[in-house]
Amino acid sequence: MSTFAEIGEGLERAWDSIADGWRQLRQRATHALTRFKPLNSGGKLETAEEVFLQRSSPWGLLAADVSEGDTEVDVRLEAPGLEADNLDIQVVGNVLVVRGEKKVQHAQTEGRFYVMECAYGSFERAVPLPVEVDENAAKASYRRGVLHIKLPKKAATRGRRIEVQY
Amino acid sequence: MSLVRYEPWGLLNQLHGEIDRLFDTRLGSYGEDSSQLATSDWVPAVDIREEADRYVIHADVPGVDPKDIEVHMEDGVLSIKGERKSESKEEREHYKRVERVRGSFFRRFSMPDTANAEAISAKSKDGVLEIVIPKQEKLQPKRIQIES
Numbered sequence: 001m002s003t004f005a006e007i008g009e010g011l012e013r014a015w016d017s018i019a020d021g022w023r024q025l026r027q028r029a030t031h032a033l034t035r036f037k038p039l040n041s042g043g044k045l046e047t048a049e050e051v052f053l054q055r056s057s058p059w060g061l062l063a064a065d066v067s068e069g070d071t072e073v074d075v076r077l078e079a080p081g082l083e084a085d086n087l088d089i090q091v092v093g094n095v096l097v098v099r100g101e102k103k104v105q106h107a108q109t110e111g112r113f114y115v116m117e118c119a120y121g122s123f124e125r126a127v128p129l130p131v132e133v134d135e136n137a138a139k140a141s142y143r144r145g146v147l148h149i150k151l152p153k154k155a156a157t158r159g160r161r162i163e164v165q166y
Numbered sequence: 167m168s169l170v171r172y173e174p175w176g177l178l179n180q181l182h183g184e185i186d187r188l189f190d191t192r193l194g195s196y197g198e199d200s201s202q203l204a205t206s207d208w209v210p211a212v213d214i215r216e217e218a219d220r221y222v223i224h225a226d227v228p229g230v231d232p233k234d235i236e237v238h239m240e241d242g243v244l245s246i247k248g249e250r251k252s253e254s255k256e257e258r259e260h261y262k263r264v265e266r267v268r269g270s271f272f273r274r275f276s277m278p279d280t281a282n283a284e285a286i287s288a289k290s291k292d293g294v295l296e297i298v299i300p301k302q303e304k305l306q307p308k309r310i311q312i313e314s
Contacts, residue, residue, distance in 0.1 A: 032265045033184070057211070059184050060226075063265035076253065078228035078266055080293030108224075110217055115275075117184075117211035118226055130262040145228030145293015146253070 031127070032063040036102070036119040048109040053121050056104075060119030064127045073133055073151045077125065080145030081118075087142070089149060091135035096127040098147065132156070207269030208250070210295075214275065221281060221299040225273070228293035229253065229266070235290065237297055239283040244299070245274040 038053035064077045081102050088099040101122040133151035140149045213224040225246060227235065235248035249270045280301045288297045 031263075033181075056213075057180065057184065059181060060211070061184075063267070064263060065261060065266045066263040067260045068262050069260060073262075076229075076266065078293070080226040080228040082292065108213075111215040111222070113213065113215045115212055115214040118213045118224060119211070127263070142292070144230065144232075144290075145226070 031125075032061045034060055034062045034119075034123050034125050036060050036121040036123050038121045049104045049106060052104050052109040055113075056116055056121070057119045058121075060102075060123065062098075062123065062125045064125070066127060066130065068130050071153055073129055073131065073153060075127055075129075075147075075149040075151065077127065077147040077149070078145065079125075079147050082142070082145075082147075084142035084147075087140075087147065089138070089140055089147075091129070091133060091138070091151070094129050094132060096129055096149065096151070097124065098127070098149075099124045205270065206247075206272035208267040208271050209273060210246075210271055212273065219301055221277065221301070223275075223295075223297040223299075225295040225297070226293065227271070227290070227295050230271075230290075230293070232290040232295075235288075235295060237286065237288045237295075239277070239281075239286055239299075242279065242281070242283075243274055243276050244281075244286075244297070245272070246295070246297070247272040 036056075036058055038050065062077055062079050064075060067074045075096055077098060079098070079100065079102075082100050083103065086101055090097045090099075099122070102120045104120050129151070132154045134154050135151065137152045138149060140147060142148070210225045210227050212226075215222055223244075223246075227248065227250075230248050230250045234251065235246070238245045238247075247270065250266075250268050252268055277299065281299045282302045283299075285300045286297065288295060290296070
């Protein structure tokens with residue numbers, strides 16, 4: 001085999017491994033990677049909080065786990081530092097939509113920043129659900145920065161055991 | 167009218183930075199501790215700022231029990247490590263979507279000489295860890311009055 005063919009094959013293999021890594025990254029992160037918007041964008045920056053919001057990271061990772069039990073769908077969403085009262089949770093079709101805002105305290109904007117990685121501002125995260133759920137019977141709790149939402153399945157989508165008659 | 171700097175690639179660069187950080191293992195750059203970094207499963211996002219009399223660090227650690235977090239300062243290097251354990255005992259096969267990373271995290275920062283290692287305090291609320299490191303009193307800048 002000529003050297004050129006070997007190089008070509010090596011490149012092809014390298015490309016395949018990059019493409020595979022990229023596919024995995026996309027699967028894992030595309031949904032969790034969430035845009036955080038400062039509330040007052042485009043306007044003049046007046047307060048220290050507004051300046052802070054513009055400088056802070058515009059992307060945050062809100063990772064979600066969805067598990068399906070016999071009667072309900074369980075969603076856990078990592079959303080640190082929020083006020084649970086201000087969360088807006090909705091079910092639109094087969095998608096769970098969580099809207100919220102990570103607020104900045106004035107004391108947090110003081111001093112000189114060396115590292116700014118945390119995201120602040122308002123966000124919207126959509127989580128696809130595996131089955132239809134009854135949003136009126138949903139329950140949510142917030143603990144240690146994780147939002148836990150329990151969504152009962154709609155009666156029609158619950159598995160039904162059909163008796164075979166003789 | 168306010169002037170805004172034209173940065174057409176700003177958003178893309180920021181995204182790139184975030185992804186870099188996510189997959190950042192920085193092998194070798196910490197010498198003997200690289201083994202610890204290699205075994206860490208995720209990296210929390212942090213804010214670090216300096217105030218007149220102290221340093222304040224905020225780290226996003228959602229779903230981590232405060233008991234499982236260890237904050238440690240040695241030779242001017244502050245290290246934060248801990249572990250996110252699974253909350254439910256359900257079987258993995260019931261999961262339809264798994265984005266959250268379980269397991270250990272580890273990060274370390276070298277602090278300036280003014281940091282007072284003896285007086286560090288840390289607290290955790292709603293998945294945000296706050297570490298306060300006061301500066302040593304004698305090293306705080308003092309304004310000297312000029313006599314006339």
